[in-house]
Amino acid sequence: MSQHQLPQEFYPLMEELQAVDFVLVELTLYLDTHPNDTAAIQQFNEMAYYRHQLVPQIEQYYGPLQQFGNSYSGYPWNWNQSPWPWQL
Amino acid sequence: MWIYEKKLQYPVRVSTCNPMLARFLIEQYGGADGELSAALRYLNQRYSIPDEVIGLLTDIGTEEFAHLEMIATMVYKLTKDATPDQMKAAGLGDHYVNHDNALFYHNASGVPWTASYIQAKGDPIADLYEDIAAEEKARATYQWIIDMSDDPDLNDGLRFLREREVVHSQRFREAVEILKEERDKKKYF
Ligand SMILES: [Fe+2]
Numbered sequence: 001m002s003q004h005q006l007p008q009e010f011y012p013l014m015e016e017l018q019a020v021d022f023v024l025v026e027l028t029l030y031l032d033t034h035p036n037d038t039a040a041i042q043q044f045n046e047m048a049y050y051r052h053q054l055v056p057q058i059e060q061y062y063g064p065l066q067q068f069g070n071s072y073s074g075y076p077w078n079w080n081q082s083p084w085p086w087q088l
Numbered sequence: 089m090w091i092y093e094k095k096l097q098y099p100v101r102v103s104t105c106n107p108m109l110a111r112f113l114i115e116q117y118g119g120a121d122g123e124l125s126a127a128l129r130y131l132n133q134r135y136s137i138p139d140e141v142i143g144l145l146t147d148i149g150t151e152e153f154a155h156l157e158m159i160a161t162m163v164y165k166l167t168k169d170a171t172p173d174q175m176k177a178a179g180l181g182d183h184y185v186n187h188d189n190a191l192f193y194h195n196a197s198g199v200p201w202t203a204s205y206i207q208a209k210g211d212p213i214a215d216l217y218e219d220i221a222a223e224e225k226a227r228a229t230y231q232w233i234i235d236m237s238d239d240p241d242l243n244d245g246l247r248f249l250r251e252r253e254v255v256h257s258q259r260f261r262e263a264v265e266i267l268k269e270e271r272d273k274k275k276y277f
Binding site for chain 2 (some may be wrong): 066
């Protein structure tokens with residue numbers, strides 16, 4: 001299967017999303033055991049907002065990051081477009 | 089339900105084709121203290137654990153699947169260009185005759201994954217103590233693999249995974265304290 005050529009701009013954006021999501025995973029697990037930490041919740045919501053800004057920028061190069069309707073599709077259906085994460 | 093995201097939790101790079109390292113890494117794919125065991129253990133314990141810690145088991149269990157995908161990516165990248173001869177020289181001849189270069193849920197010695205690696209006791213303290221022990225064993229396994237690996241790119245990803253075990257262990261310890269506090273409240277009021 002031929003792989004879709006990704007532009008250089010894609011790579012720093014994907015790393016940025018991995019970094020943002022790392023903060024979100026860490027805050028999620030922390031809040032699971034510290035549910036009353038207001039400052040952490042504020043940081044969580046700020047990062048969640050930033051994530052929502054970042055995702056469409058990545059999807060314009062890479063196609064949908066999620067499916068079942070969590071991302072819009074291009075035409076033709078571009079969910080199955082390579083490279084998949086382990087092929088990057 | 090679960091939603092897949094087309095992205096690794098942390099970037100995975102390897103320096104060279106190295107089926108020997110892949111063979112060691114398979115321990116964390118289908119071994120007793122590996123990521124498959126972790127994910128299935130926590131997600132299965134959720135149904136009988138007190139409500140206070142269901143969220144934590146759900147989130148850590150979900151993160152373990154992201155780790156499973158990172159290990160799979162490492163194994164894939166270390167073996168995708170390996171010839172049958174290289175597989176055999178790395179001790180993966182037994183794997184190759186059964187699976188070619190496909191991944192499979194077995195440990196470094198080729199023993200297939202089994203549900204007897206994990207437990208659900210229905211007793212929240214027993215379950216959480218097992219989870220803490222599982223995280224410590226996974227952390228130690230990552231350390232032993234790092235000690236044997238001479239691939240700096242691979243080791244970067246392995247160090248990330250080792251640190252995640254430390255964080256998970258810490259969160260499970262906090263969950264035990266939360267349950268103890270709840271129990272003591274019921275006793276005295
Ligand atoms: Fe873990």
